[in-house]
Amino acid sequence: MPDQINETNDSPVDPEALRTLLAARESEIARLNRRIDIDNALREARAIDVEVASILLERAVESTPGGAGIVKAVDELRRRKPFLFEPPRARPIAQSPRSPQAPPRDLERAAADAASTGHRTDLLRYLRLRRKRD
Numbered sequence: 001m002p003d004q005i006n007e008t009n010d011s012p013v014d015p016e017a018l019r020t021l022l023a024a025r026e027s028e029i030a031r032l033n034r035r036i037d038i039d040n041a042l043r044e045a046r047a048i049d050v051e052v053a054s055i056l057l058e059r060a061v062e063s064t065p066g067g068a069g070i071v072k073a074v075d076e077l078r079r080r081k082p083f084l085f086e087p088p089r090a091r092p093i094a095q096s097p098r099s100p101q102a103p104p105r106d107l108e109r110a111a112a113d114a115a116s117t118g119h120r121t122d123l124l125r126y127l128r129l130r131r132k133r134d
Contacts, residue, residue: 038054113126
């Protein structure tokens with residue numbers, strides 16, 4: 001079976017050889033697409049070692065009749081070998097609530113006082129209220 005078809009050759013092309021070559025290329029494309037799907041599923045599952053996990057998944061998918069779903073195979077692999085995956089993330093801890101915002105009137109009044117008096121205490125009060133608001 002020729003690996004490549006020579007288009008410049010004037011000899012007749014064997015149709016059976018073309019069918020065989022086409023079938024081989026289609027199976028190679030299917031294998032590569034399955035490999036891409038496995039790699040994407042492992043990245044979504046947060047696998048630590050994608051190469052090792054993909055080898056194990058390829059074997060699992062190929063050994064099952066009819067080709068098991070990749071997602072099911074990833075779940076099974078996570079159950080059997082959890083060290084290949086990142087541990088589940090902890091839920092974030094709630095932070096203390098923000099301090100209540102100063103009403104806009106208080107802020108406007110403090111700004112007017114700071115501008116009119118020019119005293120440092122009035123200016124600091126205005127800045128403190130503005131910081132609470134942000």
